[in-house]
Amino acid sequence: TSGLKGIFAAKLPAAIEEVKEVRAKYGDKQLGTCTVAQAYGGMRGVKAMTYETSHLDTVDGIRFRGYTLPECQELLPKAKGGSEPMPEGLFWLLLTGEIPTDKQIDALRSDLAARAKLPQTVIDAIDALPLDMHPMSQFSVAILAMQQQSVMAQEYAMGTPKSMFWEHCLEDSLIILAQLPEVAARIYRRSFKGGTYIPSNAGELDMSANFARMMGFDDPVFDDLMRLYLTIHADHEGGNVSAHAVRLVGSALSDPFLSLSAGINGLAGPLHGLANQEVLRWIMNLMAKLGDKVPDKENLTELCWETLNSGQVIPGYGHAVLRKTDPRYTCQREFALKHLPDDEMFKLVSLLYEVVPKVLSEHGKVKNPWPNVDAHSGVMLRYFGLTEELYYTVLFGVSRAIGPLASLIWDRALGLPIERPKSVTTSWIKNHFENE
Numbered sequence: 001t002s003g004l005k006g007i008f009a010a011k012l013p014a015a016i017e018e019v020k021e022v023r024a025k026y027g028d029k030q031l032g033t034c035t036v037a038q039a040y041g042g043m044r045g046v047k048a049m050t051y052e053t054s055h056l057d058t059v060d061g062i063r064f065r066g067y068t069l070p071e072c073q074e075l076l077p078k079a080k081g082g083s084e085p086m087p088e089g090l091f092w093l094l095l096t097g098e099i100p101t102d103k104q105i106d107a108l109r110s111d112l113a114a115r116a117k118l119p120q121t122v123i124d125a126i127d128a129l130p131l132d133m134h135p136m137s138q139f140s141v142a143i144l145a146m147q148q149q150s151v152m153a154q155e156y157a158m159g160t161p162k163s164m165f166w167e168h169c170l171e172d173s174l175i176i177l178a179q180l181p182e183v184a185a186r187i188y189r190r191s192f193k194g195g196t197y198i199p200s201n202a203g204e205l206d207m208s209a210n211f212a213r214m215m216g217f218d219d220p221v222f223d224d225l226m227r228l229y230l231t232i233h234a235d236h237e238g239g240n241v242s243a244h245a246v247r248l249v250g251s252a253l254s255d256p257f258l259s260l261s262a263g264i265n266g267l268a269g270p271l272h273g274l275a276n277q278e279v280l281r282w283i284m285n286l287m288a289k290l291g292d293k294v295p296d297k298e299n300l301t302e303l304c305w306e307t308l309n310s311g312q313v314i315p316g317y318g319h320a321v322l323r324k325t326d327p328r329y330t331c332q333r334e335f336a337l338k339h340l341p342d343d344e345m346f347k348l349v350s351l352l353y354e355v356v357p358k359v360l361s362e363h364g365k366v367k368n369p370w371p372n373v374d375a376h377s378g379v380m381l382r383y384f385g386l387t388e389e390l391y392y393t394v395l396f397g398v399s400r401a402i403g404p405l406a407s408l409i410w411d412r413a414l415g416l417p418i419e420r421p422k423s424v425t426t427s428w429i430k431n432h433f434e435n436e
């Protein structure tokens with residue numbers, strides 16, 4: 001009962017009761033409105049869903065179960081010799097609302113290690129993919145190939161009762177979290193390291209260090225960067241494309257493998273997770289254009305305008321909800337100040353922080369001129385030798401499994417129904433409002 005499943009199960013009756021009470025008491029209250037402009041405008045600002053694992057404040061940024069990022073950095077368990085939180089601990093927190101003890105995390109890690117062995121069919125499926133297929137496409141296909149292991153799909157086929165869906169959803173989620181690092185590392189090694197593989201050591205190492213080792217990195221500071229990276233990208237409330245896709249697909253009782261693969265496909269878009277790849281490319285391009293010139297505010301301002309005037313976005317800046325600097329940017333900046341303060345590219349990223357918000361504000365279109373999480377991650381990965389930017393969004397994806405899967409388990413536990421909002425046509429809108 002002190003294990004993850006036991007603690008979650010113990011919380012369920014009260015949580016189910018609470019939702020029942022809230023629905024009974026406030027069921028007919030208005031949560032948000034949806035104007036015609038919002039219906040055409042990506043439903044921005046429409047409050048139309050619940051999501052328990054995290055909440056995004058427009059100014060303060062993300063809170064995981066009420067905890068800010070610095071609080072998570074302080075409170076979540078650390079690996080031996082590490083100083084950043086372990087993402088396994090964040091999964092525990094997101095699922096149960098409790099900060100786990102070191103002992104609980106050791107138990108969870110053993111549980112994950114026991115599920116970590118990749119089926120040969122998954123390895124074969126990855127090996128069959130073209131080597132030059134984008135790593136995100138490989139990742140999505142690989143997660144689908146993992147689906148044969150789905151306990152939820154097998155149990156559903158045998159007529160399992162609805163009250164047990166969450167247990168199977170949890171089983172599948174644990175399999176996914178256990179195997180995803182190796183799947184991702186295989187994709188890295190086959191795409192960029194000639195298909196030489198480094199075996200998993202999930203029994204001995206925490207998820208991030210093991211992942212780093214399988215990719216081919218053995219610097220303990222890089223292990224810590226991975227811990228930080230996998231923690232901060234894990235969840236960003238329910239409306240972002242990847243989390244919402246996982247929830248939407250899961251609402252059809254598609255199992256967590258099918259749901260996560262859908263979320264990963266959304267994450268692969270340049271306005272969402274792929275922005276981290278785009279940021280590095282954009283920065284490299286800036287550097288090439290600068291040539292021998294030392295970057296300063298003036299020449300960077302000019303280059304930013306060049307990007308905007310060519311009709312492109314400045315990647316890594318702007319956000320649909322945030323209206324200030326993303327705290328995920330800030331904590332990466334602090335990591336960089338500690339570990340790579342003299343890195344030239346980091347200095348350029350810092351200078352861009354002084355330039356881009358001014359340019360975007362002057363441009364006058366964006367609602368938020370400040371940097372988001374993606375403006376910073378690539379420069380640090382590159383510093384430690386992970387230079388292949390095509391791969392960066394896969395790292396985001398390994399992390400993004402954590403939050404939306406924890407949330408999906410809650411969806412099944414609370415018995416949420418299939419998602420099916422109503423759509424209308426443009427002529428419906430015209431007819432409907434014509435005589436108002």
Ligand code: NMX
Nearest residue numbers: 271272273275313314315316317318319320365366367368
């Ligand atoms: N550079 C140039 N134009 C921008 C930018 C930017 N960084 N951000 C927003 N705009 C434009 C946007 O394209 C829109 O133009 P138009 O009216 O011509 O369609 C206008 O400003 C208003 O957009 P907003 O309401 O400010 O932003 P929205 O909520 O629609 O989109 C993003 C949010 C994040 C998609 C947008 O800011 C963006 O495209 N940023 C660059 C890509 C990026 O960094 N994405 C990563 C987000 C974080 N993540 O990991 O998912």
Ligand code: MLT
Nearest residue numbers: 235236239240241320372
């Ligand atoms: C995310 O982490 O999902 C992004 O910041 C995008 C979002 O929240 O809409």
